[in-house]
Amino acid sequence: MEIHPIRTEADYSAALAAVSALVDADPASDTPEGETLDILSILIERYEAEHFPLKAPSPIEAIKFRMEQAGLTVPDMQPYIGNTNRVYEVLAGKRALSLAMIRRLHEGLRIPADVLIGAT
Structure with missing residues (x-):
């Protein structure tokens, strides 16, 4: 296969097909x-x-994702955010994150x- 920059959707599709075939062949690096x-x-x-x-x-999406990833519950978030009510307020978007x-x-x-500093 001739390698060239990917500039079009057709180039992209062809490159994906070539990579798929190569991955299936599992060549040594x-x-x-x-x-x-x-x-x-x-x-x-x-x-x-x-x-x-x-x-x-x-x-908020980042916090919820990390909670899901790590199997964390609202009580587990208290050391980071504060009391249970504050955790719920933050997760509901009703309270902004403080710098602390x-x-x-x-x-x-x-x-x-x-990500945490981003607009809420």
Whole structure:
């Protein structure tokens, strides 16, 4: 396969098909096929980043996602947000996150600070 930049939807579809075939073949990374897979993956990633950008989650979505990921409940969030009522208010979007909450959520749950600072 000739490798070239992905500029159109047709190029993108062809690159996806080629990557799918290469993944199925599972080539070693030090083979020509493995190197082709690496290069195509980079090109696809770049095309997708330009044409299908992911929107950052809201702070509340990020907190709820991390809670679900870690199996955390509202009482588990008290060290980061405050009493149970405050946790419910934050999760319902009725109370904004304070700087102290953002710091604790970032440090304790590793939620990116820039996501927590985003508009609520």
